[in-house]
Amino acid sequence: MRDNRTKPAATKPMLAAAVKAARSAGELMQRNLHAAKKVTEAVQHDIKLELDVRCQKRIGRLLLTAYPEIALLGEEGVDGDPESHYRWVVDPIDGTVNYAYGIPHACVSIALQARTRPDQPTKNAPVDFQTLIGVVYDPFREEMWTAMRGQPARLNGRTTRVSQRANLNEAVISLGFAKHEDGLRKMLPQFQQLVPRVRKIRIMGSAALDLVYVASGRMDAYLEAGVRLWDIAAGGLIVECAGGDFRWRLVSGGTLFQVVASNGKLNRQLQNFFQ
Numbered sequence: 001m002r003d004n005r006t007k008p009a010a011t012k013p014m015l016a017a018a019v020k021a022a023r024s025a026g027e028l029m030q031r032n033l034h035a036a037k038k039v040t041e042a043v044q045h046d047i048k049l050e051l052d053v054r055c056q057k058r059i060g061r062l063l064l065t066a067y068p069e070i071a072l073l074g075e076e077g078v079d080g081d082p083e084s085h086y087r088w089v090v091d092p093i094d095g096t097v098n099y100a101y102g103i104p105h106a107c108v109s110i111a112l113q114a115r116t117r118p119d120q121p122t123k124n125a126p127v128d129f130q131t132l133i134g135v136v137y138d139p140f141r142e143e144m145w146t147a148m149r150g151q152p153a154r155l156n157g158r159t160t161r162v163s164q165r166a167n168l169n170e171a172v173i174s175l176g177f178a179k180h181e182d183g184l185r186k187m188l189p190q191f192q193q194l195v196p197r198v199r200k201i202r203i204m205g206s207a208a209l210d211l212v213y214v215a216s217g218r219m220d221a222y223l224e225a226g227v228r229l230w231d232i233a234a235g236g237l238i239v240e241c242a243g244g245d246f247r248w249r250l251v252s253g254g255t256l257f258q259v260v261a262s263n264g265k266l267n268r269q270l271q272n273f274f275q
């Protein structure tokens with residue numbers, strides 16, 4: 001099972017299951033965008049909603065029914081056997097603060113990862129898992145990004161590619177301002193350095209959408225100093241499958257990462273980021 005499942009033909013039904021789950025959670029998000037929302041936790045730079053949990057439950061029900069042997073690691077908790085060879089990595093609502101305030105810029109993010117063999121470390125992967133499938137769904141624009149490792153990235157079924165812009169002064173770069181003080185402290189100097197050098201800086205509030213916007217050439221790069229695995233696992237693969245570059249480095253706790261994603265042409269100009 002282990003080896004077959006990593007082949008595209010075998011991962012296709014898993015992609016279909018992830019797409020179905022993303023649509024189902026997206027439908028709940030869509031329906032409740034302007035409804036009064038129950039806040040379950042609020043700190044200075046972050047909010048958690050009861051809807052986050054409901055969306056993850058929907059996703060979990062569908063994925064665990066289809067694949068009971070695959071664990072689920074989500075922003076809202078873990079389900080299934082933590083020792084399993086595969087895991088779904090789920091952010092039920094990425095861009096929760098946007099969503100809580102009624103801003104229709106948020107999405108569902110689902111990745112499927114497989115454990116790497118200790119004797120075969122994966123290039124450029126700071127975790128013991130490799131992402132095989134990525135699905136990011138924006139229910140407000142009905143945009144579904146999908147990728148399977150080794151295949152072209154797709155947006156609503158059509159191949160999608162990163163931009164060709166090679167000069168920083170033409171680039172639109174998205175920055176993520178995390179909820180942690182440490183991340184904020186690291187991002188502010190980057191913001192100051194980049195603002196005068198690029199065409200525009202954007203701070204959109206959804207890491208997964210930032211990544212797929214890079215994958216589709218709408219933006220040229222996305223940078224963040226402290227972002228969680230479930231925000232970036234699916235989008236990172238989608239960037240790579242769209243011809244871009246996704247660099248991530250573990251910061252702490254096994255799930256917090258620094259990320260530099262780009263169209264691959266701006267790498268040299270962004271190489272000092274986070275040094």
Ligand code: IPD
Pocket residue numbers: 075091093094095096097176177178179204205206207208224226227228231
């Ligand atoms: C957040 C968003 C935001 C990013 C934060 C994330 P959440 O995810 O992706 O853009 O800057 O680091 O935590 O909490 O909305 O799922």
